[in-house]
Amino acid sequence: xxxxxxxxxxxxxxxxxxxxxxxxxxxxxxxxxxxxxxxxxxxxxxxxxxxxxxxxxxxxxxxxxxxxxxxxxxxxxxxxxxxxxxxxxxxxxxxxxxxxxxxxxxxxxxxxxxxxxxxxxxxxxxxxxxxxxxxxxxxxxxxxxxxxxxxxxxxxxxxxxxxxxxxxxxxxxxxxxxxxxxxxxxxxxxxxxxxxxxxxxxxxxxxxxxxxxxxxxxxxxxxxxxxxxxxxxxxxxxxxxxxxxxxxxxxxxxxxxxxxxxxxxxxxxxxxxxxxxxxxxxxxxxxxxxxxxxxxxxxxxxxxxxxxxxxxxxxxxxxxxxxxxxxxxxxxxxxxxxxxxxxxxxxxxxxxxxxxxxxxxxxxxxxxxxxxxxxxxxxxxxxxxxxxxxxxxxxxxxxxxxxxxxxxxxxxxxxxxxxxxxxxxxxxxxxxxxxxxxxxxxxxxxxxxx
Numbered sequence: 289x290x291x292x293x294x295x296x297x298x299x300x301x302x303x304x305x306x307x308x309x310x311x312x313x314x315x316x317x318x319x320x321x322x323x324x325x326x327x328x329x330x331x332x333x334x335x336x337x338x339x340x341x342x343x344x345x346x347x348x349x350x351x352x353x354x355x356x357x358x359x360x361x362x363x364x365x366x367x368x369x370x371x372x373x374x375x376x377x378x379x380x381x382x383x384x385x386x387x388x389x390x391x392x393x394x395x396x397x398x399x400x401x402x403x404x405x406x407x408x409x410x411x412x413x414x415x416x417x418x419x420x421x422x423x424x425x426x427x428x429x430x431x432x433x434x435x436x437x438x439x440x441x442x443x444x445x446x447x448x449x450x451x452x453x454x455x456x457x458x459x460x461x462x463x464x465x466x467x468x469x470x471x472x473x474x475x476x477x478x479x480x481x482x483x484x485x486x487x488x489x490x491x492x493x494x495x496x497x498x499x500x501x502x503x504x505x506x507x508x509x510x511x512x513x514x515x516x517x518x519x520x521x522x523x524x525x526x527x528x529x530x531x532x533x534x535x536x537x538x539x540x541x542x543x544x545x546x547x548x549x550x551x552x553x554x555x556x557x558x559x560x561x562x563x564x565x566x567x568x569x570x571x572x573x574x575x576x577x578x579x580x581x582x583x584x585x586x587x588x589x590x591x592x593x594x595x596x597x598x599x600x601x602x603x604x605x606x607x608x609x610x611x612x613x614x615x616x617x618x619x620x621x622x623x624x625x626x627x628x629x630x631x632x633x634x635x636x637x638x639x640x641x642x643x644x645x646x647x648x649x650x651x652x653x654x655x656x657x658x659x660x661x662x663x664x665x666x667x668x669x670x671x672x673x674x675x676x677x678x679x680x681x682x683x684x685x686x687x688x689x690x691x692x693x694x695x696x697x698x699x700x701x702x703x704x705x706x707x708x709x710x711x712x713x714x715x716x717x718x719x720x721x722x723x724x725x726x727x728x729x730x731x732x733x734x735x736x737x738x
Contacts, residue, residue, distance in 0.1 A: 310333060311327070311329050311333040313332055314329075314333070314561070317330060317403065317450045317563055325679040328733075335733045337733055339385060339685075339730070340387070341686045344377060344398070345397070346370045348693070349693055352700060374397040383723060384726065387402070388402060390686075391407045399449075403448050405452070405453060408452055410432050410551045416699060420473050422474075424483040425483060432551055451565040452563070453566070453590060454586075458547075461609070463573045464604075471535060494535055498511060524536070537575070540575060541578070544577060548566070565636075569592065571591050571594075571610070571617065572596070572601045573604055574610055576610075580629055583624050588634055589634070590635075591617060591633060593613065593637070595640070595656060615674060616678035621678075631680075634681070635675055636685050638684060640656075640658065641656075641704040643660075645704035647694055648702040648703075649704055651700040661715050661717040662717050665720070666721065673728070673729075676728065690710065691704055691705065
């Protein structure tokens with residue numbers, strides 16, 4: 289199909305913009321920049337958006353105290369089979385302007401109904417505790433290869449896979465799980481750990497020799513072997529002073545480069561056609577060094593980008609050293625573009641909650657709680673409109689399909705984040721508002737044909 293794209297004026301420095309003619313059809317989702325605008329293209333080569341919902345499935349979460357999954361019980365009472373639930377859920381999602389079953393959805397049920405975007409969990413860390421794997425250990429690389437062979441290879445030719453998320457909220461340094469930098473975490477490994485060896489050699493490479501390390505850090509190491517044997521590196525912090533900040537940030541970018549190069553190479557060895565959507569990392573907890581490393585290897589950057597209660601984002605950025613992402617992640621995009629690493633972005637997680645759903649909304653206490661569903665709906669609609677206007681954003685994924693249990697899920701979260709409640713009843717104000725905002729965004733990215 290031939291059409292004329294309704295393009296914005298080309299950015300400064302671009303002499304010409306070829307806006308007419310079709311996008312190539314590849315049979316898979318892909319991305320392309322044209323006229324200063326990033327496009328997500330479906331397998332037929334038509335512009336679309338990745339408008340997803342997280343954790344869409346016929347079960348919810350078991351309550352932390354009760355052990356009961358109220359949503360699963362409601363679904364079992366209302367639908368004869370999981371497929372019947374999936375048919376109705378797909379109808380609802382499409383009516384509400386959603387195009388994708390996002391992270392943690394029941395991919396097996398949605399594959400023939402909506403595009404899916406699975407999370408592969410390749411980092412080897414533990415999300416809840418924040419433990420970090422040794423990415424330099426050959427056993428980690430073998431684990432990545434085995435995991436990709438098991439998860440990616442069977443779906444390599446399936447056009448319903450939109451792309452692959454590498455992991456979710458990887459620990460890159462100081463965040464809600466601990467104050468240590470990634471360099472400190474690696475230096476705390478045993479002397480024989482491959483990552484510890486690489487980290488110690490990083491210090492020596494950056495500073496020159498053991499004596500220079502002692503001068504810079506106020507240590508008294510006699511040799512490299514003593515550095516390797518030391519587990520307590522409290523003298524190395526995440527401060528702004530040199531050389532600490534230089535050591536931690538150069539290590540962070542080098543470690544991130546190794547992580548992204550290893551994981552993406554493994555995926556593309558089995559599946560060169562699907563998009564690599566990178567990690568789902570937290571906007572105010574992820575330093576630019578990580579985003580730059582990710583952009584060298586991934587097709588799309590995926591960033592969890594919530595609206596926070598007053599003071600929360602500022603505290604998070606002060607702890608992590610992340611840059612204020614700005615409206616629609618503009619600061620992240622601009623930094624990548626300034627480093628010749630321009631990539632499209634998917635907002636891989638956002639959501640809003642309101643008090644009138646009757647849930648505690650007590651954990652985590654970092655998000656605003658609106659009074660009514662109407663206020664929640666207005667916030668959601670405004671959020672989508674803002675992000676849809678950014679030419680570098682190609683989608684946004686709502687967290688989540690169903691509310692969390694009133695007695696909290698496995699980590700205590702007890703929020704009204706659902707599009708539907710625990711009885712499988714939609715929040716009409718929210719879904720109507722999202723339907724309008726999502727539809728407006730899709731219409732803007734799908735110009736009419738000639």
